[in-house]
Amino acid sequence: MSQQPLRLLVVDDEQPALDELAFLLDRDDRVGEVLTSSSAPDALRRLQTEQVDAVFLDIAMPGLDGIELARVLARFKEPPPIVFVTAHDEHAVDAFDVHAVDYVLKPVRQERLREAVRRVVGSGGPAPQQEETIAVELGGVTRFVSRSAVLFVEAQGDYARLHTRDGQHLVRVPLSTLEEQWRGAGFVRIHRSLLVSIGHVQEVRMEAGRCSVLVGGQELAVSRRHTRELRDLLVRNARPGAAS
Numbered sequence: 001m002s003q004q005p006l007r008l009l010v011v012d013d014e015q016p017a018l019d020e021l022a023f024l025l026d027r028d029d030r031v032g033e034v035l036t037s038s039s040a041p042d043a044l045r046r047l048q049t050e051q052v053d054a055v056f057l058d059i060a061m062p063g064l065d066g067i068e069l070a071r072v073l074a075r076f077k078e079p080p081p082i083v084f085v086t087a088h089d090e091h092a093v094d095a096f097d098v099h100a101v102d103y104v105l106k107p108v109r110q111e112r113l114r115e116a117v118r119r120v121v122g123s124g125g126p127a128p129q130q131e132e133t134i135a136v137e138l139g140g141v142t143r144f145v146s147r148s149a150v151l152f153v154e155a156q157g158d159y160a161r162l163h164t165r166d167g168q169h170l171v172r173v174p175l176s177t178l179e180e181q182w183r184g185a186g187f188v189r190i191h192r193s194l195l196v197s198i199g200h201v202q203e204v205r206m207e208a209g210r211c212s213v214l215v216g217g218q219e220l221a222v223s224r225r226h227t228r229e230l231r232d233l234l235v236r237n238a239r240p241g242a243a244s
Contacts, residue, residue, distance in 0.1 A: 004032070005030065005031060005032025005033070006030055006031045006032060006033075006053045006054065006117070006120065006121070007032060007033045007035070007051065007052050007053050008025055008031060008033070008034050008035065008052060008053060008054050008055070008056060008120075009034075009035045009036070009037060009043060009046065009047070009050070009052045009054075009055045009056070009080075010022050010025065010034060010035070010036050010037070010055075010056045010057075011036075011037045011038075011039075011040065011042075011043045011055060011056070011057045011058060011061075011066070011069070012036075012038070012057075012058040012061070012085070013038055013039055013058065013061040013062060014058075015038065017058070017106070018036055018038060019036075020108070021056060021085060021108060021113075022034045022036050024108060024110055024113050025056065025113065025117070027110070028113070028114060028117050030117055030121060031117065035050060035052065039061065039062075039063065039064075040061055040063065040064035040065070040066070040068070040069040041063065041064060043055070043057075043069060044069070044072065047073070047076075047080075052080055053080065053081070053120065054080055054081040054082070054083060054101070054120040054123075055073065055080050055081070055082050055083070056083045056085050056116075057069060057070065057082055057083065057084055057085065058084075058085055058086055059084055059086040059088060059091050060086065060087070060088060066084060066086070067091060067094045067095075067098065070082050070084075070098040070100065071098055074098055074099070081101040081120050081123045082095075082098065082099075082100045082101060083100065083101050083102045083103075083104060083116045083119070083120065084100050084102070084103045084104065085104045085106065085108060085116075086103075086104075086105065086106060087105065087106040089105060089142060091103075092135035092142050092172075095135055099132060099133065100133075100135075100144070101116070101119045101120055101123050101144075102115070102116040102119045102120075102144065103135055103142040103144070104116050104142075105142065119144075132146075132147045132181070132182070132185070133145060133146055133147065134147065134150075134162065134171055134173065134178075135171065136162065136169035136170075136171055145162060145164065145169060147182060147185060149164045149165070149166070150162050150163065150164055150187075150197060151163050151164060151165065151196070151197055151200045151215050151216040152194060152195060152196040152197065152200070152215050152216070152218075152220060153175060153178055153187070153194070153195040153196075154175075154193060154194055155174075155175035155192070155193040155194070155195075156170065158172070158174055159171060159172055159173070159174075160173050160174065160175045160178055160195075163216065163218075165216060175193070175195055178195060179195050182195070185197075186198040186199050188226075188229070188230060189226055190213065190220065190221075190222040190223065190226050190230055191220070191221060191222060191223045191226065192223065194220055194221075196213060196215055196220065197215070200215050200216060201213050201214070201215055202214040202215065202216075202217075204230075205219070211224075211227040211230070213230070
């Protein structure tokens with residue numbers, strides 16, 4: 001993203017919250033101009049003619065809510081990065097679905113907002129479709145983990161546990177949903193409860209007819225049902241000239 005001062009649009013139907021957020025953003029030296037809209041339809045009208053570097057968006061709004069607005073913006077030729085600013089934490093999964101850059105909970109703190117601006121600057125513009133993120137809870141704060149950092153995913157009922165080199169994160173997304181959404185990014189089911197990133201597989205082991213893979217230093221069992229599919233996929237990826 002350009003180092004020029006950011007031009008931001010803030011959308012919130014509550015005037016005090018709108019004014020406060022605009023004031024806090026305006027205090028950030030990376031921000032050059034803050035536009036405001038008090039509804040999603042008004043924001044859409046402005047974005048037809050105004051160019052902005054990011055949209056800071058409330059979720060609970062009458063009529064068209066923030067998630068619905070974000071889905072509309074995603075269809076733009078050059079969709080702006082989205083930062084959700086909301087009093088409700090239950091929409092984090094929806095934020096993941098629309099590739100939000102950040103998810104900030106109200107009441108907003110200046111330092112937390114500065115982190116959101118940093119993420120906008122680091123996003124390089126619209127979030128690339130090949131690099132998704134998923135919302136995780138860390139000490140009551142919602143963060144976003146890059147899909148490329150996930151080594152493997154473990155099913156836990158209607159939840160999934162993401163395993164990265166930095167730790168584990170429990171998210172409210174079924175394993176089947178991640179399998180469908182991440183298949184094109186090299187994630188493959190090796191067991192009814194395990195999804196692994198092919199790019200992070202270090203070894204494939206065969207012993208007494210049983211297959212396992214080494215991922216991030218952990219040995220994971222591959223079910224008989226998925227063994228042939230996994231081996232075929234690894235062989236294809238290992239061929240000279242194969243797509244990475």
